[in-house]
Amino acid sequence: MPRRSTTWGLLRTREATTHPLKKCMSEGLAIVREVGDRSGISNALDNLGLVANEQRDCPVAKALVEKALAVLRDVGERSGITTSLSILELLP
Secondary structure, three states, rough: OOOOHHHHHOHHHHHHHHHHHHHHHHHHHHHHHHOOOOOHHHHHHHHHHHHHHHHOHHHHHHHHHHHHHHHHHHHHOHHHHHHHHHHHHHOO
16 A cells, blocks of 8 residues: 655645644644554654645754654665655755
């Protein structure tokens, strides 16, 4: 099951209003944490990192994506690791 389509979709959605996105993604992160979905946690963290980047909060963006990367490394999800590393390369 591909887990990263929303990440790349968000990356291309620069005209989106980031505050509603951040609220929705934060709620989603809470849900996946509650059910223990580690892949979902990493995906939500990556997406929140992209939103933080859009808000020009680069330190927060980097920290969120690095947390996602740590989760992915812990579970050994190689495709997700590649995506998170790619996102880190895009951040200023």
